[in-house]
Amino acid sequence: MTTTPQEPVTAEAEPRRRLHPLSPILHGAKSIAVVVAALSWQTLSQVGLERFAIVVLVLALGVVIFSLVGWLTTGYHVVGRELRISDGLIWRRNRAIPLERLQAVELRRPLLAQLTGLAELRLEVVGGGKTEAPLAYLTVRDAAALRERLLALAGRTQAGEAQAGAGAQAAATGAPTLEHPLLRVENRDLVISQLLTPQAIFLPLGIAFVVMQFVLEAQWTFIGIASTVTAMAGVLLQPVRRVLQDWDFRLARDPGGRLVVRYGLLETRSQVVPLNRVQSIGATWPLLWRGHKWLHLRLDIAGYAGEPGGDNKRSDRLLPVGDFATARALVWDVLPGVDLATLATSPPPARARWLHPFALRYLGAGLTPEVFVSRWGLLTRELSLVPYARLQSVRVVQGPLQRRLGLATVYADTAGGRAGQARDRDLAEAWALAEQLAVRARLARA
Template identity: 85%
Template sequence: MTTTPGDIGEPRRRLHPLSPLLHGAKSIAVVVAALSWNTLQEVGLGRFALVVTVLALGVVVLSVVNWLTTGYHVVGRELRISDGLLWRRNRAIPLERLQAVELRRPLLAQLTGLAELRLEVVGGHKTEAPLAYLTVRDAAALRERLLALAGRTTGTAQPDAGPRVAPPTLEQPLVRVSNRDLVTSQLLTPQAFFLPVGVAFVVIQFVVEAEWTFIGIASTFTAMAGVLLHPARRILQDWDFRLARDPGGRLVVRFGLLETRSQVVPPHRVQSIGLTWPLLWRAQKWLHLRLDIAGYAGEHGSDSKQSDRLLPVGDFGTARALVWDVLPGVDLTTLATSPPPARARWLHPFALRYMGVGLTPEVFVSRWGLLTREMTLVPYARLQSVRVVQGPVQRLLGLATVHADTAGGRSGEARDRDLAEAWALAEQLAVRARHARRPAPPPVASVPPLTPVTWQRPHRP
């Protein structure tokens, strides 16, 4: 690797000295939770406390060693992180692959004035560089510095004397979600809506059978807690949701109660926008928006991927303004779509009228859903690939599904289209994607309109 001036001019920096205590506190809580109540009864309070103390000291020592061997510094347009004692690991993260930077503050970090910095890069299946923990001031300054370096597309990297404190910026507020609407929206979910019915059923069973066992009562409360866990978690995560735009044109998203998050997303990193109208929200004329960002990863099988919140809950007017701000020129009121052919009713006997696709000058539009209605907007410049897929039943009906894939993990889908139309649509998406990626794109009117083509079955020898 070629040595740059940044290798010499910038020394490696350590995390905050309180980082071992915060990491150790989390590990100790896990250890104590793993020791069951039966263990306390068997060994007694004194031995139990001794075991916990020894384990806590071991965890703290390991955390301190990990802190001493962990460091980071910026070299040119790379963030380099080194850690490990026996097995030394060095990572170099190219900042041109940077998609988003999130400043996260768990409860213990809020109490100690610290923050965790997370970097999301293209193709990442997990957070590439979690720096835990820094002071809020240092984390904010490092975030601004990394985003500034990631925005450079030309020129050579210059030597940097170190992290600079970011000057105060005046952000332009876009939207702030009412906590009252947030709580109400989570009460209008199937889990919360049918909870009283389930509780009433259990109480009636107890009254009729006249048996109030401890196991029955505990099972009832456990089931109630499990049902309410998802809405409660969403409320805590999306509490005090605010969306703004900084002077550089980047989106700034802040949300959270017990754990606050602040994320900065460059607009050109947005891969697609999704709109969802849940069944129980439609009486209030509410919907929510998601924002797909390439490389942003969450834990598999969990609801931790919260970076995609663009609007947790809001009305159509607010959603329309946000979509126009993120994707200039896209107006939700003018998005026309065409339904699949009538023979697709064999596959969707009830939901066919709610399915459709459309090509606007800016985005590819697809919608579907009967009870929960969804719509996806994919800018042509973000298309990575276009696929035409046919299942066995689709082949019998002469139908196919077109997938417009992006780097964000989700894709727009034109479900169950006529086979000739599917191939024509795939060709149009490829053409428009090439035009959208040109440095000086021609007017959209120059792109040929979608016209049916004759599809011929390939000859098989």
């Protein structure tokens, strides 16, 4: 079989491109909002409305000029199998991102970007603690076409490049791509699921306590009222944020077999994930959801940075809320051959009850032909599925109490940052399990 060598791509073959001309305005608008928020009402009362407006105007002008300079000095182009990005005026920075390290590409549209028809492209790469190359902003058509092109080059196969090239051409011409829908979460179920959280359940009790304190005290200071309102807002922030993020959640398969995830209300997101980049799948059954027989699924993707300070540092959504039958079908689709209903696990030995007096019956681990399975949790029950081909290392760890009891924990580490774990196994069983995992990982990769 003979192959025709491809012509090398040089930097001169593609000129350096700039972001959309409206990018400085959008960047400036966010910075101006932060500046205005930083200026307190006390500053307004001290300097007066006219001077306050002049200060804001001068600062806004400076922010816009700074953003404009940044736009003029920022550019990107594709050279071979690298995305090269250059920026900076005084300190020039040039980055070359090898596309074989590409794990996922996300197309984000914050509210201002939606109003102006723009989008932000974010690349997640192996080993990245944060988003490697956020390109903000491009038109939606250009962002979609660039995403398809980068994924095609990251695939490193002629068939994959042909499929993704067709998708890029469709995105560039505005033609719809042929996607196979997998799932659409009802917004009603999403809202109810977030009402069934500890924050929402105990909020009425908190309000009743505040009302009783107000009645008994008869008077409250401004600081007391502000502190109470701030505390209540903080309690509600997480479920409200989750509803806004997961609104209109949809899953689909593109012609190249990749997973397409779309969600968001105020900020819409569209993420394309090659299934061979999935490191593990996690399932969680929260206590308050069990009455509806609901659970949620997450994907762990190598290099996916998530939101700074968020709870999804290296994971992404697969199913925000759904029943077991839906979750079972999704797991089978992402990990062919893995049936969520037939995963068998074995518990730790009885002497592990000294470490887990109440939750021992919910601990378990098992080996299936495709994945390493581990489960744990008393109130919130969790399940982890790690394909053998994604294992990076296997560890056997013993704490001081485990040594006294002859127990050990086996960790199966992946590039996604999470590890499957068989907790508190008999020491001989732990070493045998670690050896089996290492052997199966080598066979799966081969």
